[in-house]
Amino acid sequence: MAKTVDEAFSIFIDRLIPSATERSKAASHRQAIYDKLDNRFGLYRMFESGSFKHGTGISGKSDVDYFVSLKTTRPTYASSTLTAVRDALKERFPSTYIHTSRPAVVLEFGQGYERVEIIPAYADLSTDDGMRFDIAGVATEWMESTPEAHLKYVNACNDKAGVKGGAKQLARLAKAWKYYRNVPISSFYLEMRAAQHMATQFSVIYPLDFCYFLNSLNRHLLADMNDPTGNTGRIKACSSEANYIDARSKLATAVARANKAVELSKAGRASEAFAQWDLVFDGRFPAYY
Structure with a gap:
């Protein structure tokens, strides 16, 4: 409860x-996954990426999430690699639910409570900020990804004077809304947009910044964004037109709820503001007292 x-x-x-x-429970499977994939495909490296690594989980x-840099020749279709990696991991973990969810192969240990995502990748180009990889795209294509460069960007925005910690916490709030309200929008997109927002700020007040952030997403109609690191192409918000319509x-x-919450707070109607934020986060927001 909060006042x-x-x-x-x-x-x-x-x-x-x-x-x-x-984190430790999910990470406990790392070595077994590495050994199986290294034996089947040969790996240059396997490294952690995603929300846990970025501090936005x-x-x-x-x-x-783990990127696995494969030594095998990249096939024409990304689906071929995803299927091969999925099948190899099914051999190693026959009782675990394993499925593909682009760009990853997902292992749901412990009845889904310990999820590990494996992102098959092919090294493409070395940049000043780390390696660029080809990973599975939305359909059958390959797309470019520079996970190390993106982490550096998020960290830089997060460490900016006046808003220290703001980029990652704003991304965390956005992801909470996504998960709790079942919004079919890319977590990576939200994280990059949150970092980009904080890069322009000189202070952070989370109720206001989160409201402004949601309004910004809405004004831009969840449009594809340019990679802020300049290393890859456009970053998509949604994986399909149907998901885009649902997310919008x-x-x-x-x-509408966030704007109302902010106006109610300004009017001194705290309990009503709390109720609106609780709707935004589907009943998970702290109670008012």
């Missing part, structure tokens, strides 16, 4: 941070 909206956001963000136990929702609708609802 003010600012205090509630602070409590809420703390609740969203995954525990060390969550959500308790109970985020996966441990849920975003518009969140914007």
Whole structure:
């Protein structure tokens, strides 16, 4: 429970941070996965990426993500690699639910409570910020990814004077909304947009910044964004037209509720503001007292 909206956001963000136990359980499968894929395909390297690595994960929702740089020749279709990696991992973990979810192969250990995403990748080009890889795209194509460069960008925005910690916490709030409201939008897109938002700010007040962030997404109609690192192509918000329509609708609802919450706070109607934020986060927001 909290007395003010600012205090509630602070409590809420703390609740969203995954525990060390969550991460260690999922990471415990790393060596077995590495050994199987190295034996089948040969690996140059396997390294962690994604929400846990970036410090933007959500308790109970985020996966441990690994890029695996394969030594085999890249096939024409990315689906071929995803299928081959999935089948190899099924041999190693026959009782685990394993499926593809582009650009990854997902292993759901412990009935889905310990999720690991494996992203098959082919090294393409060495940049000043790290290697560029080809990974599975939305359909059958390959797309470019520079995970190390993107992490450096997020860290730089997050460490900016006046908003230190803001980029990652804003991304965490955005992902909480995505997961709790089942919004079919890319977590990577939200993280890059959140970092980009904080890169232009000189202070951070989470209720206001999250409201402004949602409004910005809505004004831009969830448009594809240029890679802020300049290393890859456009970053898509959604994987299909149907998901885009659904995400736009849920975003518009969140914007209306967030705007109302901010206006109610300004009017001194705290309990009503809390109720609106609780709707944004589907009943997970701290209670007012």
